[in-house]
Structures are given as structure tokens and as C-alpha cells.
Amino acid sequence: MGMTIAQKILAKAAGKDHVNVGELVVCRVDFCLANDITAPIAIKEFEKLGVDVFDKERIALVPDHFTPNKDIKAAEQCKLVREFARKYNIKYYFEQGKCGIEHVLLPEEGLALPGEVIIGADSHTCTYGALGAFATGVGSTDMAYAWATGEVWFRVPSTIKFYYYGKRKKWVTSKDYILYVIGKIGVDGALYKVMEHTGPAIEELSMDERFTISNMAIEAGAKAGIIPPDEKTLEYVKFRAKRPYTVFTSDEDAPYDDVIEIDVSKIDPIVACPHLPSNVKPAKDLTDITIDQVVIGSCTNGRIEDLRLAAKILKGKKVHPYVRCLIFPGTWNVYKQAKEEGLLDIFLEANCVICPPTCGPCLGGHMGVLASGERAVATTNRNFRGRMGHPDSEVYLASPAVAAASAVLGRIADPEEVAGK
Amino acid sequence: MLKGRAFKFGDDIDTDQIIPARYLNTSDPKELAKHCMEDADPTFASKVQKGDFIVAGKNFGCGSSREHAPLSIKAAGVSAVIAKSFARIFFRNAINIGLPILECPEAVDDIEEGDILEVDLEKGIIKNVTKNKEYKAKPYPKDILEIINSGGLMNYAKKKLAKENK
Numbered sequence: 001m002g003m004t005i006a007q008k009i010l011a012k013a014a015g016k017d018h019v020n021v022g023e024l025v026v027c028r029v030d031f032c033l034a035n036d037i038t039a040p041i042a043i044k045e046f047e048k049l050g051v052d053v054f055d056k057e058r059i060a061l062v063p064d065h066f067t068p069n070k071d072i073k074a075a076e077q078c079k080l081v082r083e084f085a086r087k088y089n090i091k092y093y094f095e096q097g098k099c100g101i102e103h104v105l106l107p108e109e110g111l112a113l114p115g116e117v118i119i120g121a122d123s124h125t126c127t128y129g130a131l132g133a134f135a136t137g138v139g140s141t142d143m144a145y146a147w148a149t150g151e152v153w154f155r156v157p158s159t160i161k162f163y164y165y166g167k168r169k170k171w172v173t174s175k176d177y178i179l180y181v182i183g184k185i186g187v188d189g190a191l192y193k194v195m196e197h198t199g200p201a202i203e204e205l206s207m208d209e210r211f212t213i214s215n216m217a218i219e220a221g222a223k224a225g226i227i228p229p230d231e232k233t234l235e236y237v238k239f240r241a242k243r244p245y246t247v248f249t250s251d252e253d254a255p256y257d258d259v260i261e262i263d264v265s266k267i268d269p270i271v272a273c274p275h276l277p278s279n280v281k282p283a284k285d286l287t288d289i290t291i292d293q294v295v296i297g298s299c300t301n302g303r304i305e306d307l308r309l310a311a312k313i314l315k316g317k318k319v320h321p322y323v324r325c326l327i328f329p330g331t332w333n334v335y336k337q338a339k340e341e342g343l344l345d346i347f348l349e350a351n352c353v354i355c356p357p358t359c360g361p362c363l364g365g366h367m368g369v370l371a372s373g374e375r376a377v378a379t380t381n382r383n384f385r386g387r388m389g390h391p392d393s394e395v396y397l398a399s400p401a402v403a404a405a406s407a408v409l410g411r412i413a414d415p416e417e418v419a420g421k
Numbered sequence: 422m423l424k425g426r427a428f429k430f431g432d433d434i435d436t437d438q439i440i441p442a443r444y445l446n447t448s449d450p451k452e453l454a455k456h457c458m459e460d461a462d463p464t465f466a467s468k469v470q471k472g473d474f475i476v477a478g479k480n481f482g483c484g485s486s487r488e489h490a491p492l493s494i495k496a497a498g499v500s501a502v503i504a505k506s507f508a509r510i511f512f513r514n515a516i517n518i519g520l521p522i523l524e525c526p527e528a529v530d531d532i533e534e535g536d537i538l539e540v541d542l543e544k545g546i547i548k549n550v551t552k553n554k555e556y557k558a559k560p561y562p563k564d565i566l567e568i569i570n571s572g573g574l575m576n577y578a579k580k581k582l583a584k585e586n587k
Contacts, residue, residue: 024564041448041488045575051582066446073446123486123510139488139514141574148578153564187433188480192509221480223509276433363442363485382484384437386460391441 002251004159005226006194009134009248013117021158029146030116036063038121039081041140046147053088054150060092061085062102065359070366100331100357103127103299110240114229114247119152124299129214132229157223158257159194164201166265171415174209175399176270178216183280191221201264207236208305215300216381219277269414272397275385283402286412293376294407296400297328298362301379304337306400311343313404313419314350320410325352326368364388377406423500423540425472427532432478436485440493450496453489457497471498476532482511491515501540505529517574528556
């Protein structure tokens with residue numbers, strides 16, 4: 001029997017010709033990353049071992065969560081990470097100013113590549129599945145172990161194949177696709193499994209849109225969310241890649257637990273209501289819900305195309321007087337590009353707050369924190385209770401188009417209400 | 422043998438409820454323990470006593486990869502988490518730091534808040550002293566048992582590195 005792309009990547013990393021679903025494998029790690037929240041615990045654990053890191057060029061440290069330093073404790077955590085990076089000569093430490101949201105930054109820097117095994121002490125590490133990598137989140141102790149040994153163990157997961165087809169409606173984005181899928185299968189619908197996203201409606205997506213799909217695999221409980229590499233993938237990595245890489249695709253006779261077909265023409269601009277990403281409803285059915293804040297950015301939707309889409313809706317408009325609209329470009333490169341294209345001017349004219357690249361608001365940790373009873377529409381990935389601040393605040397997840405339209409109308413809105421059909 | 426009271430929680434208890442991000446500017450287990458389960462039950466940290474159990478529904482620990490979640494539970498004195506199922510990163514993290522976790526849907530359905538439980542980790546047996554009933558948890562795979570028996574992943578790593586240096 002053939003193998004899925006996930007099996008092939010794990011087999012290569014384990015030095016085997018074939019691996020079976022359910023088998024335990026020890027894989028060499030091609031790249032690993034940690035941030036200012038997860039690295040401090042990993043550092044403490046790692047230093048107990050008294051060894052050097054396995055490879056100074058295969059580790060990234062990205063202080064992106066509570067930066068610019070939000071308080072003294074956060075500053076201490078960042079200091080610890082910085083000093084560790086200097087002590088062990090870690091090549092890819094990204095200081096504030098060159099830093100960005102890790103899962104936007106690393107692909108941009110050519111540090112996440114097709115066919116690789118990538119682990120990150122951050123659950124949205126699955127984002128790199130959009131490049132055809134096997135990328136998954138782990139905890140700090142797993143990270144410390146990988147720094148010391150260059151290895152990680154996995155049980156070879158089974159795969160659910162998703163086949164997307166059809167012509168999408170105007171204003172429907174890949175965010176709507178993935179929210180729709182999570183709504184269909186639930187927050188543990190792919191628990192321990194790989195989601196493999198295929199079909200003509202995936203192939204036509206840009207890389208920016210693909211990252212959004214893979215990013216949210218974890219919201220269905222999945223271990224990875226992989227999109228088979230194609231010409232667009234190779235075009236994206238061509239001038240960026242910092243290492244050689246291998247391209248894998250699934251065999252025709254690869255084993256799948258299930259094949260789920262998604263007709264994208266049936267998907268409307270969608271919103272995930274509190275307090276689970278699976279609680280989805282069309283935006284047009286939620287127009288009586290008033291809001292206090294909009295957040296556009298994050299590892300899910302903080303790329304240049306996301307900002308372009310938001311700007312398209314906000315151009316010549318003003319943010320509703322009862323709403324704060326916060327824009328978080330994913331990296332400084334995205335920021336610069338947005339500046340060059342005049343998007344930042346559009347946001348400023350619309351009375352948006354333009355923030356530095358940080359994960360802070362997404363997890364209610366830093367900037368844009370919600371008060372009790374407040375509601376936000378966010379292009380982020382989680383709407384758990386208290387996710388963006390007070391436990392009695394609410395988060396509605398949506399695409400940049402829905403978020404921008406909602407910012408203008410001061411309530412949840414379908415983009416066509418603001419920008420037309 | 423572990424012994425303590427059961428604290429019950431529902432399905433899909435996420436890491437933001439276990440340890441909200443507003444407390445992630447530290448990784449000190451004692452600090453984290455003060456806020457354990459705060460957004461699911463703000464009174465939990467003040468009620469829980471050494472030895473008690475968390476008993477929860479499906480997909481416990483979903484969401485973030487933050488190891489602060491199992492660390493806060495362990496530091497709060499919880500002796501084990503019994504759930505219908507665990508989210509995968511939480512599962513790894515708990516094993517890696519030596520927080521016992523048991524998968525047993527039958528026990529979760531039956532156990533009520535405040536029931537006194539006794540758990541034999543080696544045999545995977547959960548005894549409900551209050552109801553005089555016994556449940557059998559899903560056994561750990563052999564390779565994972567090896568990490569558990571080493572006392573967590575770092576001790577396992579020490580052994581492994583020592584072996585390689587011989």
C-alpha cells in the first residue's frame with residue numbers, strides 16, 4: 001500500500017523506506033522554534049542536561065508574544081531567551097525590529113520548507129503544512145529534548161483527506177473554508193490525525209491563503225494540516241529557502257480514514273461564535289450583534305493579502321465610533337509592504353490603530369485586551385472563553401473581509417453590506 | 422496509590438481556561454498554580470487539595486501548546502487528570518512533565534463532583550470509594566510507559582544521552 005505525504009515525510013526523517021499508521025517513529029528534526037512564552041521553560045529543562053544544542057542553524061527563537069516587552073516579568077522572559085541565544089550562538093534569533101509573528105516570519109525567511117519535519121513550541125506550528133511540511137506543535141519539554149538530541153518521537157498519524165471544489169462567492173476567503181470545515185467536523189474532529197487539503201479550490205489559492213487553512217488544523221485537534229506542494233509552493237520557496245528540501249506528495253493508493261468533499265460554492269462569509277471555533281454561522285445571520293473591537297492580523301490572517309482585503313473594504317470609510325479597530329501586520333516585511341502599497345494610509349484615514357507585529361492580542365496577553373462584556377470580531381484562530389481578555393468577554397472569529405466590514409458598521413456584517421456584491 | 426476528591430469539568434476544556442494567557446508572563450509553577458483552572462472555575466485553586474483529581478469530558482487541554490497548563494495543574498497538587506480524551510499536545514506535555522493522565526469515558530460519566538477516588542496508576546485502575554465502583558483506564562502504549570517510568574522526558578533524555586556517551 002502507498003503512503004500519504006505525512007507518512008513519507010516521517011519515513012524519511014526516521015531513516016526508513018516505509019512507515020505504517022500507528023507505528024512509533026523517532027524522527028530527526030529539520031527545524032524547531034520556540035517563542036518568549038514557551039522558550040523559558042525549555043531553556044530551564046535544556047540546561048539541566050549540560051549539553052550543547054544539536055545544530056545552531058536549525059533552531060529559531062522568536063520573541064513575538066509579549067513584545068515589545070509588556071511588563072517586567074515579560075521583559076525578564078525575553079532577556080532569558082536573548083541570553084540563551086547568545087550563549088549558544090543560535091543563528092535564527094529574531095530581535096524586536098526584525099521579529100514578527102513566528103508563523104508568518106519563518107516561511108517568509110525560508111526557514112520552513114517542503115518535506116521537512118518541523119516542531120514548534122507553539123500550537124500553530126501546523127501553519128507550515130501549507131508548504132508541504134510535516135509541522136506540528138509540541139510543548140517546552142519536547143523542545144528541550146529536540147534541542148539536545150535533534151530528535152522527536154511521533155506516532156505516525158492517520159489522515160483525513162479534504163477535497164475542495166467549486167467556485168467561491170465574492171468575499172469568501174480561505175478563512176471561511178477552514179471555519180466551515182471545523183464547523184462540520186468539530187474541535188476534535190481530526191484529533192491526533194493529519195488533515196490533507198486537496199482539490200481544485202485549494203490549488204487556486206495563493207500561498208497567503210493556504211497558510212490560513214493549515215494554521216487552523218489544531219482547531220480541529222489535528223496533528224498537522226498539509227497542502228500538497230505544487231508550482232505555487234515551489235515558486236514561493238525558490239528564492240527564500242535557506243536549506244535544500246525534498247518535495248513529497250501522497251500516493252494514489254495511500255490510506256485515508258475518510259475523504260470529505262467540500263463544495264466551496266456553498267460557503268458564505270462565516271463567523272465562529274463564542275466559545276468554540278466550531279460554532280459557525282453565516283455573517284449575514286448575525287447582523288444584530290454589536291461589537292466593541294476588531295482585530296485584524298495574527299498568524300492566521302496577518303499576511304499582506306489579508307491587509308489588502310481589509311484595506312479594500314476600509315478604503316474611504318471610517319471605523320464605527322463605538323469600535324476600536326486594531327491592525328497587526330504579521331511581520332515588519334508585511335508592514336513595509338503595506339506602507340509601500342498605501343494600505344497603512346487607508347487604515348489611518350479610517351481611524352484604525354496600527355500596531356507592531358505581535359501575537360499579544362490574540363491570546364489576551366498584550367495589547368487590545370477586552371473588558372468584561374465586550375465583544376470583538378477577530379481574524380485570529382481561537383474564541384475560547386476569556387481568550388482575548390476578561391472571562392466575560394466574547395470573541396467572534398472571521399476573515400479580514402468580515403472583520404473590516406464589521407468595524408465600519410459597528411456590528412457583525414457581511415462584507416457585501418459595505419463593499420457591495 | 423493516589424487518593425483524593427473529584428472535581429468535575431465538561432468537554433473541550435481549553436488551555437486558556439486551565440491557565441489564562443494573562444498569567445503567562447511567568448513560568449514559575451507556584452505562581453501558575455494560584456490561577457489553575459481559573460477561567461473554568463475561579464474558586465478551583467482555593468478549593469483543591471493535594472491528591473485531588475480533575476475529572477473532565479472529551480478533548481481536555483485543547484488549544485495552545487503552553488506547558489504552563491499541565492505545570493499549573495501539577496503544582497496545584499492535582500494527582501491525576503481523568504478524561505474521556507485528551508488533546509494531543511496536552512497529552513504529550515503531561516507525560517513529559519510527569520503529570521499522570523488517564524483516559525476513561527466510563528469513569529467520567531459515573532463520577533460525581535466530590536466523590537472520593539483511589540487510582541492505581543500501574544494497573545490503570547480507578548476506584549470510586551464513594552460509589553464503591555471500579556473502572557479500568559485505557560493502558561499506555563509501551564513506549565510512552567518508558568517515558569513515564571523514567572520520571573518524564575528529561576530523565577529519559579539523561580539516560581539516553583548517558584548511553585550514547587558510553
